[in-house]
Amino acid sequence: MTDTMILDRLNAVKPAEERGAPLLEISHLRKEYDGVPALRDISLRIDKQEVVVVLGPSGCGKSTLLRCMNGLERIQAGEILLDGGVLTTEKTDWRLIRQKIGMVFQSYELFPHMTVLENILLGPLKVQKRKRKEAETAARVLLERVGLYEKRTAFPRQLSGGQKQRAAIIRALVMEPEIMLFDEITAALDPEMVREVLDVMLELARSRMTMVIVTHEMQFAKAAADRIVFMDEGEVVEDSPPGDFFVKPKTERARRFLNIFQF
Amino acid sequence: MRDLGIRVLIEGVNLQRLLLGLAVTARIAFIAVAFSMVLGVPFGILMTRRNAALRFLCRFYLEAMRIIPVLVWLFIFYFGLARNFHINLSAAAAAVLVFTLWGTAEMGDIVRGAVTSLHRHQYESAHALGLSEVQLYLYVIIPQAARRLVPGAINLTTRMIKTTSLVVLIGIVEMLKVGQQIIESNFLKSPTAAFWVYGLIFFLYFILCMPVSRLSKRLERRWQS
Numbered sequence: 001m002t003d004t005m006i007l008d009r010l011n012a013v014k015p016a017e018e019r020g021a022p023l024l025e026i027s028h029l030r031k032e033y034d035g036v037p038a039l040r041d042i043s044l045r046i047d048k049q050e051v052v053v054v055l056g057p058s059g060c061g062k063s064t065l066l067r068c069m070n071g072l073e074r075i076q077a078g079e080i081l082l083d084g085g086v087l088t089t090e091k092t093d094w095r096l097i098r099q100k101i102g103m104v105f106q107s108y109e110l111f112p113h114m115t116v117l118e119n120i121l122l123g124p125l126k127v128q129k130r131k132r133k134e135a136e137t138a139a140r141v142l143l144e145r146v147g148l149y150e151k152r153t154a155f156p157r158q159l160s161g162g163q164k165q166r167a168a169i170i171r172a173l174v175m176e177p178e179i180m181l182f183d184e185i186t187a188a189l190d191p192e193m194v195r196e197v198l199d200v201m202l203e204l205a206r207s208r209m210t211m212v213i214v215t216h217e218m219q220f221a222k223a224a225a226d227r228i229v230f231m232d233e234g235e236v237v238e239d240s241p242p243g244d245f246f247v248k249p250k251t252e253r254a255r256r257f258l259n260i261f262q263f
Numbered sequence: 264m265r266d267l268g269i270r271v272l273i274e275g276v277n278l279q280r281l282l283l284g285l286a287v288t289a290r291i292a293f294i295a296v297a298f299s300m301v302l303g304v305p306f307g308i309l310m311t312r313r314n315a316a317l318r319f320l321c322r323f324y325l326e327a328m329r330i331i332p333v334l335v336w337l338f339i340f341y342f343g344l345a346r347n348f349h350i351n352l353s354a355a356a357a358a359v360l361v362f363t364l365w366g367t368a369e370m371g372d373i374v375r376g377a378v379t380s381l382h383r384h385q386y387e388s389a390h391a392l393g394l395s396e397v398q399l400y401l402y403v404i405i406p407q408a409a410r411r412l413v414p415g416a417i418n419l420t421t422r423m424i425k426t427t428s429l430v431v432l433i434g435i436v437e438m439l440k441v442g443q444q445i446i447e448s449n450f451l452k453s454p455t456a457a458f459w460v461y462g463l464i465f466f467l468y469f470i471l472c473m474p475v476s477r478l479s480k481r482l483e484r485r486w487q488s
Contacts, residue, residue, distance in 0.1 A: 109388035
């Protein structure tokens with residue numbers, strides 16, 4: 001594959017006709033920690049190229065929901081489907097699924113003994129067994145896109161929090177996932193670094209990457225989301241377009257939650 | 264002129280014999296250390312697994328190695344096996360075996376400590392990338408744990424080198440035993456020989472252990488920067 005082909009593939013805005021087909025479907029998902037329910041009965045559908053922002057007070061189960069989507073948590077009941085295939089059987093090979101589902105966490109989770117580039121190439125080379133040259137080109141294209149190419153030989157400890165999170169996003173993106181999950185990835189950042197990470201996510205949203213984002217950045221949610229899912233006490237309380245949710249929330253719980261952010 | 268005991272060291276083949284003794288000590292120690300370092304890694308990883316039965320077995324083995332003195336283990340493997348099961352190990356083989364079993368247990372505990380000190384997120388993000396269990400340990404966990412277990416591993420190595428002096432009790436003539444023989448055979452002629460012979464042995468043990476701790480310092484410095 002030539003460089004330009006890789007570049008085209010990575011930079012391509014996905015065709016609009018794919019839009020609207022379900023990509024990830026969750027039905028009646030139940031998750032308990034030692035008998036205490038964390039997610040009660042979640043049903044949710046995420047369509048291709050859709051950006052869904054999950055909001056809710058801390059402890060409402062939004063992070064748990066994301067972790068269930070990636071098989072990091074065992075679930076007690078319910079079903080998760082990716083592209084129509086059931087993920088929640090005993091035989092599910094999560095290694096394969098996780099290549100299609102990229103995830104970025106709140107805490108900086110780059111591998112500290114590897115350079116930025118080594119971090120990014122680990123998945124493509126060892127998991128996907130791609131050719132080094134092709135993977136390096138893909139990494140370069142993506143690093144340039146987020147302005148980190150000069151930092152490719154740096155170790156994580158030499159980076160700022162914002163740079164680390166951008167690198168972590170690239171590490172997930174280089175696997176060419178079908179959907180990206182973001183778990184409060186700006187929550188641990190200094191305020192002046194939040195923006196640079198949000199910008200990367202916003203750009204991804206514009207290139208029609210399918211995304212599920214857990215965040216507390218309300219302005220960002222308004223700008224990026226196609227849909228807001230509001231959760232409280234392990235349930236989906238509201239599921240509506242951002243215009244509706246922020247202007248006239250349907251439930252009292254959502255109103256109370258939004259009021260926290262008003263001064 | 265009054266006799267200087269130091270002459271004992273250069274008389275006849277005394278120095279040669281001491282150095283041969285050093286070689287015996289070094290051989291047993293380094294073979295056992297090499298096996299322990301290699302086997303200790305999988306053993307340490309086993310100790311971190313959640314399976315309760317497995318954890319109990321590992322714990323039992325570690326504690327058995329710790330509580331029962333190495334000397335007793337040497338007797339068990341050299342005399343005990345021969346008497347009760349007619350397995351006749353050579354003294355050197357028994358020594359290497361016992362020191363390896365002990366070293367593996369101790370090394371395993373050091374590896375366990377290093378592995379569990381890594382943050383849970385390292386496992387999760389490796390899983391999220393789709394790494395298999397083996398790849399997770401090979402590329403993420405072991406390289407990071409290695410940096411943390413160097414001080415403990417070096418400490419264990421020098422301890423093992425020094426403890427090899429016990430093998431004389433199953434009939435292996437190593438450096439310390441050679442030294443005692445030299446002292447005894449020169450007892451009347453030069454009563455101060457003990458000082459010089461033990462002095463040299465001290466120095467030889469130092470030569471054996473020093474490169475190991477120098478290596479650890481260098482590794483620590485390299486991984487720090």
